[in-house]
Amino acid sequence: MTGHASAKSPLKMYFAVWATLLVFTLVTFKVAFIELGPFNAVVALVIATLKATLVALFFMHIWHAGERLIKVAVAAAIFFLFLLLGLTLSDYLTRPWS
Amino acid sequence: MADSSTIMGLHQEEEHHPQLLHHFADAGQQRDAASLGMWVFLATEVMFFGGMFCAYLIYRHWYFGDFGAASKSIDATLGATNTAVLICSSLTVVLAVWAAQTARRALLIGMLVVTMLFGLAFLGIKGYEYYQKFEEHHVPGASFSFDHVPIPGHPGEYANPRHAQIYFSLYFLMTGIHALHMIVGLGIFTWLLVMACKGRFTPEYYTPVEIGGLYWHFVDIIWIYLFPLLYLIDRHP
Amino acid sequence: MSMEIAIPQTVERENYLNKEYGVWSWLLTTDHKRIALLYLVSITFFFFIGGFFALLIRLELLTPAGDLVQADTYNKLFTMHGMVMVFFFLIPSIPAVLGNFLVPMMVGAKDLAFPRINLLSWYLYIIGGAIMLHCMLTGGVDTGWTFYTPFSTNFTNTKIVEAGIAIFIAGFSSILTGLNFVVTIHRMRAPGMTWSRLPLFIWAHYATSIIQLLGTPVIAITIVLVACERALHLGIFDPKLGGDPLLFQHLFWFYSHPAVYIMILPSMGVITEIIACFSRKRIFGYHFVAFSSIAIAVFGFLVWAHHMFVAGISIYSALVFSFLSYAVALPSAIKVFNWTATLYKGSIHYDAPMLYAFGFLGLFTMGGLTGLFLAALGLDVHVHDTYFVIAHFHYIMVGGAVMGYLGGMHFWWPKISGKLYPEGWARLAALIVFIGFNLTFFPQFVLGYMGMPRRYYDYSHMPEFQVLNVLSTAGATVLGVGYLLPMIYFLWSMRYGKPASDNPWNAAGLEWKTASPPPTFNFDEEPVVTWEAYNYDELDAPPQKQEVTVG
Ligand code: HEM
Ligand SMILES: [Cu+2]
Numbered sequence: 097m098t099g100h101a102s103a104k105s106p107l108k109m110y111f112a113v114w115a116t117l118l119v120f121t122l123v124t125f126k127v128a129f130i131e132l133g134p135f136n137a138v139v140a141l142v143i144a145t146l147k148a149t150l151v152a153l154f155f156m157h158i159w160h161a162g163e164r165l166i167k168v169a170v171a172a173a174i175f176f177l178f179l180l181l182g183l184t185l186s187d188y189l190t191r192p193w194s
Numbered sequence: 195m196a197d198s199s200t201i202m203g204l205h206q207e208e209e210h211h212p213q214l215l216h217h218f219a220d221a222g223q224q225r226d227a228a229s230l231g232m233w234v235f236l237a238t239e240v241m242f243f244g245g246m247f248c249a250y251l252i253y254r255h256w257y258f259g260d261f262g263a264a265s266k267s268i269d270a271t272l273g274a275t276n277t278a279v280l281i282c283s284s285l286t287v288v289l290a291v292w293a294a295q296t297a298r299r300a301l302l303i304g305m306l307v308v309t310m311l312f313g314l315a316f317l318g319i320k321g322y323e324y325y326q327k328f329e330e331h332h333v334p335g336a337s338f339s340f341d342h343v344p345i346p347g348h349p350g351e352y353a354n355p356r357h358a359q360i361y362f363s364l365y366f367l368m369t370g371i372h373a374l375h376m377i378v379g380l381g382i383f384t385w386l387l388v389m390a391c392k393g394r395f396t397p398e399y400y401t402p403v404e405i406g407g408l409y410w411h412f413v414d415i416i417w418i419y420l421f422p423l424l425y426l427i428d429r430h431p
Numbered sequence: 432m433s434m435e436i437a438i439p440q441t442v443e444r445e446n447y448l449n450k451e452y453g454v455w456s457w458l459l460t461t462d463h464k465r466i467a468l469l470y471l472v473s474i475t476f477f478f479f480i481g482g483f484f485a486l487l488i489r490l491e492l493l494t495p496a497g498d499l500v501q502a503d504t505y506n507k508l509f510t511m512h513g514m515v516m517v518f519f520f521l522i523p524s525i526p527a528v529l530g531n532f533l534v535p536m537m538v539g540a541k542d543l544a545f546p547r548i549n550l551l552s553w554y555l556y557i558i559g560g561a562i563m564l565h566c567m568l569t570g571g572v573d574t575g576w577t578f579y580t581p582f583s584t585n586f587t588n589t590k591i592v593e594a595g596i597a598i599f600i601a602g603f604s605s606i607l608t609g610l611n612f613v614v615t616i617h618r619m620r621a622p623g624m625t626w627s628r629l630p631l632f633i634w635a636h637y638a639t640s641i642i643q644l645l646g647t648p649v650i651a652i653t654i655v656l657v658a659c660e661r662a663l664h665l666g667i668f669d670p671k672l673g674g675d676p677l678l679f680q681h682l683f684w685f686y687s688h689p690a691v692y693i694m695i696l697p698s699m700g701v702i703t704e705i706i707a708c709f710s711r712k713r714i715f716g717y718h719f720v721a722f723s724s725i726a727i728a729v730f731g732f733l734v735w736a737h738h739m740f741v742a743g744i745s746i747y748s749a750l751v752f753s754f755l756s757y758a759v760a761l762p763s764a765i766k767v768f769n770w771t772a773t774l775y776k777g778s779i780h781y782d783a784p785m786l787y788a789f790g791f792l793g794l795f796t797m798g799g800l801t802g803l804f805l806a807a808l809g810l811d812v813h814v815h816d817t818y819f820v821i822a823h824f825h826y827i828m829v830g831g832a833v834m835g836y837l838g839g840m841h842f843w844w845p846k847i848s849g850k851l852y853p854e855g856w857a858r859l860a861a862l863i864v865f866i867g868f869n870l871t872f873f874p875q876f877v878l879g880y881m882g883m884p885r886r887y888y889d890y891s892h893m894p895e896f897q898v899l900n901v902l903s904t905a906g907a908t909v910l911g912v913g914y915l916l917p918m919i920y921f922l923w924s925m926r927y928g929k930p931a932s933d934n935p936w937n938a939a940g941l942e943w944k945t946a947s948p949p950p951t952f953n954f955d956e957e958p959v960v961t962w963e964a965y966n967y968d969e970l971d972a973p974p975q976k977q978e979v980t981v982g
Contacts, residue, residue, distance in 0.1 A: 106292065107289075107292065110285060110288050110289065110292070111285070113285075114281065114282070114284075114285040117281045117284075118278060118281055121274060121277045121278055121281065121421075122274075124421075124422055124426065125270065125274045125426070128270070128422070128425075128426035128429045128430075129429050129430055130430065131347075131430040136426075136428070136430075137427075140422035140423075140426055141422065143422070144418050144419050144421070144422050144423075147418045148415045148418050148419065151284060151411050151414060151415050151418070152411070152415065154288075155284050155285075155287070155288045155407075155411050156407075156408055156411045156412075163226075165230065165617065166229070166230070166233050169230070169233045169234055169236075169237050170233070170237070172237060172641075172645070173236070173237035173240040173241065173645070174240070176240075176241060176244075176645045176732065177240055177241065177244045177247075179732055179733065180241070180244050180245070180248055180649065180685055181244070181247065181248055181251060183733065183735075183736070183748075183752075184248055184251075184252065184678075184681045184685075185251070185252075186745075186747075186748045186751060187677075187681065187736065187744045187745045187748040188252055188255065188256075188745075189745075190745040190747040190748055191744070191745040191748075192745070192746075215546075216541070216542075216952075217540065217541035217542040217544075217546065217619075217952070218619075219957075223618060223619075226618055227544040227545070227614050227618040227619070230613075230614050230617060230618060231544065231545060231548075231610060231614045234610050234613055234614065234644060235610060237644060237645065238606055238610075238644050238645065238647070238648045239648065241645050241646070241648040241649050242648035242649070242651060242652050243652070244648075244649065244652075245648070245649045245652035245653055245656070245682050245685075246652055246656075248678075248681075248682065249656070249667055249678060249682075252675065252678055253674075256673075257673065334663075334664060334665050334666055335663070335664045335665075336664070354673070356666075356671070356672040356673050357672065357673050359666050359672050360666055360667065360672050360673060360674055363659075363660075363665035363666050363667055364667065366665065367655075367656070367659060367665060367667075371655070
């Protein structure tokens with residue numbers, strides 16, 4: 097038997113995460129209609145990242161994963177994604193003619 | 195039956211663990227390998243979508259006004275509804291995994307079915323959205339038209355239809371490839387459903403439900419980013 | 432009469448080759464060793480197709496005038512040569528053949544973590560290859576293996592989409608191989624096989640897998656974008672819409688520069704094993720060699736825009752990429768120094784695998800150093816898109832990677848086939864390959880430096896280039912012979928070769944501790960590792976004599 101599963105039911109946590117995700121969705125949707133200048137994008141991305149983190153940590157069980165390896169895999173993916181975006185931007189943001 | 199499964203590498207050791215493959219030392223090793231495999235695969239998926247996000251980032255930076263105008267032509271309520279649908283499906287997935295873990299077979303089957311219904315609802319809404327775009331001639335190609343659409347926040351300025359076409363190309367590609375992933379997910383869940391009905395999953399062995407769930411959540415996460423990036427670029431009047 | 436009965440009939444041990452017979456026992460196998468052989472046959476097939484294109488290219492360049500083929504035929508020749516060699520030969524070569532065969536054995540596992548996915552990866556390769564073949568037979572592609580936009584999306588009327596699909600599918604097969612290796616190396620190591628006891632071949636494959644996993648998806652999506660732009664008229668890179676063709680180049684090279692390390696890293700792993708064995712020493716600086724593989728994999732992702740220096744990227748960005756390109760040379764240099772240091776005072780044996788390793792050392796160094804020339808902003812303006820670039824990467828990909836592949840094939844052939852190859856012929860072949868290679872590609876450095884552009888079929892305005900081109904074509908012929916020889920004597924040895932013992936080289940490593948050829952599950956009993964990697968001093972130590980002292 098997988099003992100730890102029955103020890104404490106995670107159901108409450110699942111529903112809490114779900115509710116938070118829905119609230120975040122509503123917030124991001126509403127905020128988009130308010131003029132915040134560049135901060136519209138910032139808010140949208142921050143909320144999206146919070147939501148993604150919640151899904152990854154609690155629904156995908158990274159939080160409880162005893163193993164570092166999985167966290168390393170996730171970190172590697174994010175790191176290389178930022179390499180792709182960042183180094184490409186390094187070209188686009190410094191072109192003197194565009 | 196026994197013969198063909200031997201050929202496929204499924205040397206089943208009936209007495210101990212019906213699902214333990216021959217080359218693993220024990221069930222724990224097999225489970226860890228499968229879950230690591232899925233996580234590594236998801237890392238490749240991040241990079242796969244990353245290429246499109248990169249293109250999106252550059253063009254949104256270059257053609258912000260045109261992207262804003264184009265984004266505004268899409269029904270954000272539909273997008274928000276779809277986000278909610280996917281979040282609900284993620285909840286049912288996680289409940290399905292829990293059901294498998296705690297040997298609640300009826301709940302497992304129910305949650306798999308509900309997840310798939312949510313998935314289908316998502317695709318239906320998406321299809322309706324595509325249909326709208328088609329009617330409005332916003333599908334890139336010969337009949338594309340996006341004339342005299344004002345740029346949000348810049349009265350008197352109109353979006354450049356050619357740049358808007360880049361937006362719509364990205365929109366269809368990103369949501370299209372996301373939808374393809376949803377369809378693959380539905381395929382996986384159909385298979386899980388069949389296996390669950392056959393009673394293959396036990397608290398000792400439910401790895402397929404778990405890693406199928408990982409995949410589903412990942413597709414959800416992609417959408418969590420697509421929604422603000424595509425639908426909410428610049429919505430104010 | 433009775434004499435005949437008395438002949439001792441040694442019963443052949445059951446191994447992975449003689450366990451089952453018949454086509455289906457191969458096509459449905461999940462045994463990593465059999466899949467390795469399936470790959471061996473398929474990549475050899477594509478190697479000869481690619482070689483055939485190369486031959487035609489060299490024949491065309493024998494004379495300054497464009498007389499053998501038409502201009503667009505020539506474009507197709509070098510395109511198909513590049514696509515076949517890169518995506519269907521070199522990328523799968525060492526990982527899918529030697530890696531498939533050896534990774535599980537070296538870590539002490541019965542198989543890869545996902546045997547069925549391994550088989551799937553071969554089928555994907557075959558499907559991709561079949562589509563590529565069909566594409567080539569029905570017209571081919573003329574954009575160069577880099578299929579730059581907007582030529583590939585808006586102008587050429589050749590089969591871009593089909594070639595794209597082929598490469599996409601083959602890319603998937605490469606991802607699955609990498610995935611299998613990573614999981615196997617993490618999860619399937621035998622008891623006692625700690626990370627610092629792993630052969631460096633494994634470290635090299637681990638690093639390769641990282642690139643396969645994180646790089647390949649980017650070329651996959653790039654191909655999807657190009658195909659959609661071409662077939663569905665979506666506009667992503669289309670300059671008519673305000674799209675940026677340079678964005679394509681960024682995405683393409685984000686994969687394709689790291690991809691060159693997919694090709695060379697496994698070869699470095701092979702060379703490390705060979706050098707340790709034939710100098711009978713523990714590899715010098717084990718941890719440096721191990722971590723330099725990982726460093727190469729990571730740094731390899733930071734330099735891609737050195738392919739775009741004259742394409743119109745920002746000069747500031749170009750500076751950064753130039754600088755970073757120098758950084759990636761460091762870990763490669765660390766490896767070369769450590770190999771050299773391993774040789775120092777070793778008791779060196781000049782068997783064929785070692786000859787290939789020596790060839791690798793020299794040629795890879797030349798290729799790497801000329802890479803540094805190219806990564807220098809100013810010099811690149813001069814030699815970009817000339818034969819200098821061609822020579823640079825062939826020194827690495829053919830001089831380095833293929834040498835390593837052949838060296839590895841010789842080294843492990845006794846294990847794979849259970850037979851010894853003819854050593855004399857093998858040494859001769861290694862020599863021929865080395866000479867032929869240099870004769871082919873050294874003149875290209877000079878040609879490029881003098882200004883001969885790549886991808887031109889006609890140089891009649893510069894007839895003085897002919898001498899070097901004739902040398903190069905002559906060298907290619909020699910090289911061709913050098914490649915045919917091993918294929919012939921490997922096949923020959925399968926039937927007539929002397930049976931190999933379990934460990935003919937007296938080499939370290941778990942793969943030598945089982946039978947040649949190995950049984951289906953690799954080891955008769957699960958190995959437990961209690962020794963360090965490359966324990967050649969222990970292997971060569973004279974056996975402890977049981978001295979009986981009287982009195
Ligand atoms: C020491 C590290 C290396 C450096 C600094 C380096 C640098 C460069 C540079 C700057 C170019 C672009 C030249 C131009 O087009 O003007 C280039 C081209 C190339 N390099 Fe390297 N390189 C290195 C290692 C390698 C390795 C290990 C391989 C292959 C296994 C390789 C394969 C290639 C290929 C295929 C091209 C040409 C691509 C094309 O335009 O078709 N390089 N290299
Ligand atoms: Cu490069």
